[in-house]
Amino acid sequence: MMRRNLGWAGMAAGAATPCLAFVADLGDPPQLFILVVTTLAALTAAAVRWGPRRHIAPVAGLAAAAMALVLWSFTGGMPTPQRLVAAAVWTTPALVALVVGGYPRLMLHRRAVAVQRARRAQRLQVARDLHDFVAHDISGIVAQAQAARFVADSRPEAAGPALARIEAAGLAALDTMDRMVGMLHDADPATVRPLPTLDELPALVDRFRAAGHLDVRLVHNAGPVPRDSGAMAYRIVAEALTNVRRHAPGATRVEITVTGGASGVEVRVSDDSTASPPRRRRGGRGLSGLRDRVTAAGGTFSAGPGACGWEVVADIPVVAA
Incomplete structure (x- = not known):
């Protein structure tokens, strides 16, 4: 409440100071003028720094007007043009006070905006990781559980390997969530497990192949790829495979081709599904989010x-860390 009323308090005190000085007739005119100007400038700076934003313009305007009026009264014996010039010059302290009070406020505002943007970026990163990695592992768990339930009666011996794959997918999801929790706690980047890159594509394909009955072919001809570009390529392959599992029940074959090198990487994931495009586009913002990131x-x-x-085809340039 005190900060909220400080703008009006500054204006009231600033207006009262010259009035009281004139009424009491304190000191010599030059000294009195310096006292009035200093007081008005200090009150203006305080009001601009801590007062409500809507009071900044009235405070600055009233302070400048008060300084000009006080000087006008002190220069009564001068010609009018010179009095006008002097009044205009001596309103400078009001502008200086505006800058002195406004600059720290502007810096605090920019800092608050930067913090909000950083928090939003962090939330978006967590949401992307949840979708790109945890959702992929959970969809694998669902597929394995469905397969285990289907063969439990006719082929009990197949249930054990299916449960082992479910366990592996669950552990992978937990590992991803541990990494996200570490990022949220602002852990040392050296202690947070890095995102998977192209080197882990064979393991991803093996898990996907084991979870179903698809013929999955991986052609990985890419040379050394920057880590961030490789991580984005891995996300694209994982999302494409997740969509095959969710939206292409009739697919029997998936081909994954990764080419490129230090200048960029091209990813191509295709299947032989005959599902219609509207059906294939259901189920979230995975592909649209990837499109936005690749385009950006x-x-x-x-x-x-x-x-x-x-x-799904993506041409990914070098992505800076």
Whole structure:
């Protein structure tokens, strides 16, 4: 409440100071003028620094007007043009007070905006990780559980390996969530497990292949790829495979091709599903989010019907850390 009323308090005190000085007739005119100007400038700076934002313009305007009026009264014996020039010059302290009080306030505002943006970026990063990695592992758990329930009666011996794969997918999801919790706690980046990159694509494909009956082919001809570009490529493959599992029940074959090197990487994931495009586009913002990220990095992204089914193609440039 005190900060809220400080703007009006500053204006009231600033207006009262010259009035009281004139009424009491305190001191010599030059000294009195300096006292009035100093007091008004200090009150203006305080009101601008801590007062409500809507009071800044009235405070500055009233302070400048008060300084000009006081000087006008002190220069009664001077010609009018010179009095006008002197009044204009001596309103400078009001402008200086405005800067002195406004600059720290502006810096605090910018800092608050930066903190809000950082928090939003962190939330978006967590949401992306949840979708790109945890959702992929959970969809694998669901597929394995469905397969285990299907063969439990006819082939009991197949239930054990299915449960082992469910356990592995669950542990992978927990590992991803541990990494996100570490990031939220502002842990040392050296202690947080890095995002998977292209080196882990074979393991991803093996888990996907084991969770179903699809013929999955991986062609990985990419040379050394920057970590951030490789992580984005891994996300694209994981999201494409998740969509195959969720939206392409009729698919029997998936082909994954990764080419490129230090200048960038191209990812192509295609299947032989005959599902219609509207059905393939259901189920969240995974592909649209990937498209936004690839485009923001200066690359290209497309997802739609291909020569034999559904195809996801991404051309990813070097992504800076």
